[in-house]
Amino acid sequence: MAKGYWINHVEQILDPDRFSKYVKKWNTLVETGEAKIIVVGKVAKTQIGATEMHSAVVVEFETFEKAISFKNDPKYLDALAELGDDETKVVIRTSCVVSG
Numbered sequence: 312m313a314k315g316y317w318i319n320h321v322e323q324i325l326d327p328d329r330f331s332k333y334v335k336k337w338n339t340l341v342e343t344g345e346a347k348i349i350v351v352g353k354v355a356k357t358q359i360g361a362t363e364m365h366s367a368v369v370v371e372f373e374t375f376e377k378a379i380s381f382k383n384d385p386k387y388l389d390a391l392a393e394l395g396d397d398e399t400k401v402v403i404r405t406s407c408v409v410s411g
Contacts, residue, residue, distance in 0.1 A: 315378020317370040336390035
């Protein structure tokens with residue numbers, strides 16, 4: 312069965328305090344084995360695209376199906392709630408799911 316991956320790019324963090332609370336809860340999910348961070352860090356250079364990215368994260372899930380459904384997992388929704396009703400007021404980012 313194929314693994315699943317989230318590939319995330321953060322363009323800008325608008326509210327570092329709220330984003331930090333989200334990341335803290337997200338890291339708890341990683342520590343319990345819900346997902347595995349493959350790489351995380353500041354983007355050294357945006358090679359293609361009009362906007363320089365702040366940071367990037369690649370997350371691995373046991374299956375592609377888990378990667379697809381995890382956005383609706385109650386534990387992830389609890390972390391996501393830290394960003395409030397409109398996450399675009401906290402962080403500008405993109406996220407996609409890839410089968411691998």
